[in-house]
Amino acid sequence: MASLGDVVIGYHDDDLEFVKKLVNKLRSAGLSVWYSQPGDDGKKTSEAILGCKVYLPVLTDMSAVDKSIQEQLSLAYISNSAIYPLGKIPFHLLAPKLNGGARLMLAKINWSFILKEEHFEPRTDLIIDCIKKDIQNIEKIFDPTADDSGYVFTHGIRVPISKSHLSSTAEQEPDFVAFSQGIDLSSISQDTPFWDRHFKGKNEVTWIEYRDKFLQDYAAKIVEGFSDNPEERKKLFVNLMYKDVFSLNKIVKRSVYDKFCGKPHPHAFFTGMQDYVTAYASLREVLSMDSSLRISTIQNLGRFRFPAIVSGLSDMLDDEDPNVRAVAAIALAHAGKKTPSTADKIIALLEDEDRLVRESACLSLGYLRSTRAVTHVVDRWRNDPISTVREAAELALSRMDAPDAVQCMKVTKVLSSEMNALKPEHNTRL
Numbered sequence: 001m002a003s004l005g006d007v008v009i010g011y012h013d014d015d016l017e018f019v020k021k022l023v024n025k026l027r028s029a030g031l032s033v034w035y036s037q038p039g040d041d042g043k044k045t046s047e048a049i050l051g052c053k054v055y056l057p058v059l060t061d062m063s064a065v066d067k068s069i070q071e072q073l074s075l076a077y078i079s080n081s082a083i084y085p086l087g088k089i090p091f092h093l094l095a096p097k098l099n100g101g102a103r104l105m106l107a108k109i110n111w112s113f114i115l116k117e118e119h120f121e122p123r124t125d126l127i128i129d130c131i132k133k134d135i136q137n138i139e140k141i142f143d144p145t146a147d148d149s150g151y152v153f154t155h156g157i158r159v160p161i162s163k164s165h166l167s168s169t170a171e172q173e174p175d176f177v178a179f180s181q182g183i184d185l186s187s188i189s190q191d192t193p194f195w196d197r198h199f200k201g202k203n204e205v206t207w208i209e210y211r212d213k214f215l216q217d218y219a220a221k222i223v224e225g226f227s228d229n230p231e232e233r234k235k236l237f238v239n240l241m242y243k244d245v246f247s248l249n250k251i252v253k254r255s256v257y258d259k260f261c262g263k264p265h266p267h268a269f270f271t272g273m274q275d276y277v278t279a280y281a282s283l284r285e286v287l288s289m290d291s292s293l294r295i296s297t298i299q300n301l302g303r304f305r306f307p308a309i310v311s312g313l314s315d316m317l318d319d320e321d322p323n324v325r326a327v328a329a330i331a332l333a334h335a336g337k338k339t340p341s342t343a344d345k346i347i348a349l350l351e352d353e354d355r356l357v358r359e360s361a362c363l364s365l366g367y368l369r370s371t372r373a374v375t376h377v378v379d380r381w382r383n384d385p386i387s388t389v390r391e392a393a394e395l396a397l398s399r400m401d402a403p404d405a406v407q408c409m410k411v412t413k414v415l416s417s418e419m420n421a422l423k424p425e426h427n428t429r430l
Contacts, residue, residue, distance in 0.1 A: 003051035004044075005034030006135055008081075010055065010072045012063035013038070015088070019058060022086075022124065029128045031135075042068070046075060053135050055081045056127075060088045064097035074282035077105045078309060082134045084127060087113045105278055188217050194269050195257055203254045210252040211238060218270050237277055244276070244311050247341075276307065283312035298327045310336040314345055322354035329357065333364035343370035350376050355386040362389065366396025374404045381408065 007026060011019045019035055026033045034048045045068075049055055055076035063069045076083055085106055087094055091113070098106070110130070114123050198213040199205050215238070222237050223230035245260055246252050261268035298316060313335055316328035329346050336342035346368070349361035362380055365373040374397070381393035397405045 003032075004048040005052060006032040007034070007054045007056060007131060008045075008048045008052040008076075009033065009035040010049075010057040010063070010069050011035065012058075012060060012066050012069065014062050015058050015060060018088070021120075022058070025120075025124050026128060026131075029132075031128065031131065042071075045072065049075045049081065050079050052076075052081055054084060054131050056084045056086055056131075058086050058088060059094055061093065061097060064094055064102075070099065070102060073102060073105055077282045078279055082131075083109050084131065085109060085111045086127070087111060088115070090115065105282060188267070191266065193261070193264055193266055195254060199254075204251050207242060207246065207250050207252055210246075211242070214238075214241070214269075221270065236280075237273060240277055240280055240311075241273055244307060245273075279307075279309075280311060283309060298324065298331050310339055310342070314342075317345055317349060322352070322357050325349065325352065325354070326356045326360040329360045329364045330367075333367045337368060343368050343373055346370075347373050347376050350380055355384075355389055358384065358386070358389045359392040362392035362396045366392075366399040369400050371400060371402040371405075374400055374402050374408075378404065378408050 009019055009023065016038075023033050023035055034052070036045050036048075049072055055072070057063065057069055057073060059069075073083070083106070091111065095103075112123055112127050114120055194214070194217065197217075199209075215234075219234060222234050242248060246256060257269065260272055262272070265271070298313065310332065313328050313332040316324055317332070319325050319328065329349055332342060333346060343365060346361050346364045347370075349357050350365075352358050352361065358380060362377055365377055377393050377396050377400075381390050381397060384390050384393065397408050
């Protein structure tokens with residue numbers, strides 16, 4: 001997908017004149033910038049965000065509660081764009097207007113504020129400097145389509161800054177602030193990683209043991225800042241931990257825990273889960289868009305291999321809309337290529353009642369070159385009543401390097417040869 005711009009600006013219509021001025025400043029500094037024009041449809045904006053390196057939302061009392069900005073922010077987050085929130089009103093007035101999802105996504109991300117006309121030049125200069133460093137770093141070392149480690153959540157590369165205390169008055173707003181959720185983990189051991197606090201010397205424990213000890217330490221922290229449906233948030237946290245991190249295994253292995261945590265840190269597992277749940281919630285926000293945007297967005301998400309995206313696309317295979325199921329199968333084959341269970345999930349779609357879904361399942365399995373799917377695809381090739389599904393199955397078999405698939409293709413060539421021989425134009429009249 002061709003990029004419409006390295007930097008995409010999100011804004012409310014009331015701020016169009018300010019955005020035009022901002023765009024001119026960024027472009028004069030050599031940055032490639034895109035912003036939606038009045039009349040542009042949401043699909044073009046989604047494509048721009050999925051292809052950008054930096055997303056810069058201009059946040060005011062109107063844009064902070066704008067659903068389209070929330071969707072754009074979610075899309076930028078799950079596609080790993082660097083995010084630069086720019087506030088036009090003081091933080092203490094913006095913060096209460098942001099919903100829980102936005103607060104999570106913007107946690108510990110660098111903010112800038114332009115509250116007066118005289119702030120514009122010096123603070124945009126600082127923004128430009130940081131964006132250029134981000135883009136340079138991204139181009140050097142970051143490929144969002146190549147994250148095969150399974151548990152890496154960078155969501156853009158940040159330029160380090162020192163923490164600033166948030167001011168309660170407009171006059172004292174700093175150039176940049178670190179927006180923190182304020183989750184205080186000091187009451188929990190700061191010296192020992194979670195596993196060693198509770199399971200020192202063990203290589204595995206039961207899921208029930210692990211879950212109970214995790215909630216003992218972090219249950220209050222999970223729901224902090226979520227006055228609405230705190231139990232639902234806790235349930236989502238635990239379900240994703242069990243399903244996506246530990247793959248529904250009743251035994252939790254230390255090796256899986258270590259892989260998820262990465263570098264040792266007393267709260268590495270909790271903070272990793274915070275990132276994961278945020279990415280998952282962002283994906284759900286994106287997939288709640290209207291149908292036409294959902295389909296194009298799902299298709300483009302296949303470029304990214306982040307675990308939350310693989311999980312979300314897997315859920316889409318059960319969507320009530322057959323168009324969504326069909327596109328999700330193709331996207332999942334790309335995003336989940338390194339995930340062993342991907343083929344099994346797509347194999348189930350070969351029995352779908354919709355012929356487009358069965359067709360996309362065949363093509364997806366062909367892309368995966370899944371040898372264990374051969375017998376299932378052969379069944380579609382031989383028995384599906386729809387010719388396009390049979391053709392998709394044949395194409396898939398031709399890509400699968402397995403003895404059964406090769407044998408099936410030999411049979412196909414023999415049958416095709418015999419059919420051609422029986423056609424009238426191949427017969428010689430006596």
